[in-house]
Amino acid sequence: MTYQPRGFDPAGPASGAARPRAERTVSLLIVAKLVAAGQEALCRIRNLSETGLMLETSVALRPADRVRVEVRHHPPLDGLIVWAEGGRAGMSFDAPVAVAALVAPAPAPVSRILKSRQPRGPRVAATARVTVELRGRRLTGRLCDISLGGAKIMIPVAPRPNDVLQIHVPGLPAKAATVRWVGEEVGIAFAEPLAYDVLDAWLAGSALVDGAG
Structure with a gap:
């Protein structure tokens, strides 16, 4: 089951057929914090575009869930889960993000x-x-x-x-x-x-x- 917000066309679940993307999607691996239903957990961002991302998490997410993803050197990303399957989920952002700024490496101590x-x-x-x-x-x-x-x-x-x-x-x-x-x-x-x-x-x-x- 998927929830499709207007204007967002993410790649579907890994087991499904590829869908056309509205903009360039970057494949990467970023560890982030996931906030869902008041609980904090870890997640890994696998794919990212201006309007959404695909993440991996052990949290049981469902389509239409409101979530927040926090990358340490970037403002929080708020949005909706549009699909979830097998420990992966697609998220649609409330507002577009600058991909280059989000994937830029942060200084490490x-x-x-x-x-x-x-x-x-x-x-x-x-x-x-x-x-x-x-x-x-x-x-x-x-x-x-x-x-x-x-x-x-x-x-x-x-x-x-x-x-x-x-x-x-x-x-x-x-x-x-x-x-x-x-x-x-x-x-x-x-x-x-x-x-x-x-x-x-x-x-x-x-x-x-x-x-x-």
Whole structure:
């Protein structure tokens, strides 16, 4: 089943026949944040044009669902789902976008641990109890949000910027990280990014737990 908004003619589901596009479509792979029905999740943008995109997500989407897709260095993209099948979905934008600006690479910060530039991915709100090893102490804290490359946490001891720590989030691999900023919460960057499939599955499991509560 598809929902076809006026003026938008996206490529259909992967299993369907190709449909003519109204404008040039760019094939790419961008990790983004998907907001649907008040829930945040990860998604991967596969195709993009001025009027819509195709994405992959573990979220169960349906035609006519209103969604928002957020790419870290670009204003949010709002629109409607026009088709959904097999973990992929087509989205029609509320307003045309500049494709060149959206696909332009964003500057990446330098990891003090790896001495190389690490891409910043979208941060997704998530809550979990975490254990942090810092300066020989083992602390219990709380996760506020997480991305492939880092997280925002709350811990009872204020670290210093550039401190190196180890963070353990139940269900995720332990990660070495560097403190980026300190306020009421603490922003950290992982030495090595999480795998997309690992974080996506963890977020999906967290959403199921939250939904059952």
